[in-house]
Amino acid sequence: MIAIKAEPFPFTVKPGALALIVIDMQRDFAEPGGFGACLGNDVSRVAKIVPDVKRLIEGFRAAGLPVIHTMECHRPDLSDLPPAKRDRGNPSLRIGDEGPMGRILISGEPGTAILPEVAPIDGEVVIEKPGKGAFYATELADVLKKGAIQQLVFAGVTTEVCVQTTMREANDRGYECLLAEEATESYFPEFKAAAMAMIRAQGAVVGWTAHVDDILESIA
Ligand code: TIU
Numbered sequence: 184m185i186a187i188k189a190e191p192f193p194f195t196v197k198p199g200a201l202a203l204i205v206i207d208m209q210r211d212f213a214e215p216g217g218f219g220a221c222l223g224n225d226v227s228r229v230a231k232i233v234p235d236v237k238r239l240i241e242g243f244r245a246a247g248l249p250v251i252h253t254m255e256c257h258r259p260d261l262s263d264l265p266p267a268k269r270d271r272g273n274p275s276l277r278i279g280d281e282g283p284m285g286r287i288l289i290s291g292e293p294g295t296a297i298l299p300e301v302a303p304i305d306g307e308v309v310i311e312k313p314g315k316g317a318f319y320a321t322e323l324a325d326v327l328k329k330g331a332i333q334q335l336v337f338a339g340v341t342t343e344v345c346v347q348t349t350m351r352e353a354n355d356r357g358y359e360c361l362l363a364e365e366a367t368e369s370y371f372p373e374f375k376a377a378a379m380a381m382i383r384a385q386g387a388v389v390g391w392t393a394h395v396d397d398i399l400e401s402i403a
Pocket residue numbers: 206207212219222255315340341342344345346370
């Protein structure tokens with residue numbers, strides 16, 4: 184393996200220590216009638232990155248590198264849903280309400296599932312998370328420690344919410360983090376651009392950004 188061409192400078196891959204983490208590529212954020220749409224967002228932007236997320240996942244699988252998936256969701260009894268989260272944003276349907284794809288953002292419901300094109304395969308870890316960050320109230324820290332993972336490539340949605348929150352959490356825990364530019368998206372293009380810029384500012388204060396092609400070329 185070689186260094187990945189990245190910003191603000193090349194990302195040196197540590198053999199055996201790199202994993203891909205795919206954040207919340209769920210129907211609830213990509214399809215009409217889901218959580219993202221209930222918050223008033225145009226979800227079509229998310230659907231457009233599916234091919235790039237898919238080829239990144241396939242590249243990691245082909246290289247024998249771990250792929251970890253996360254899902255933002257809550258228990259059916261809502262015991263892990265703070266009222267402050269449930270009531271935020273005046274959505275048309277709130278978390279736990281019955282929507283066209285089942286109960287909004289509830290574990291096991293059809294709308295909460297990961298999009299079929301980028302779904303986990305047998306043996307891949309799936310982290311269900313009640314927060315925006317993937318470390319809060321989950322087993323992610325243990326999974327990474329057990330796998331001797333020290334570096335994370337990030338994909339998924341949305342760039343400035345769950346992706347950036349998790350990158351910041353990982354960065355503080357000592358992981359080197361690289362965001363795959365074409366494999367992440369926001370409902371707001373200007374927020375994606377700002378998140379990318381603030382991640383790599385100040386000499387990679389949160390992490391690196393790189394193009395999917397450059398990541399794939401380096402891990403092949
Ligand atoms: N996964 C994720 O980013 N959850 C969100 O609620 N994102 C929004 O942009 N709302």
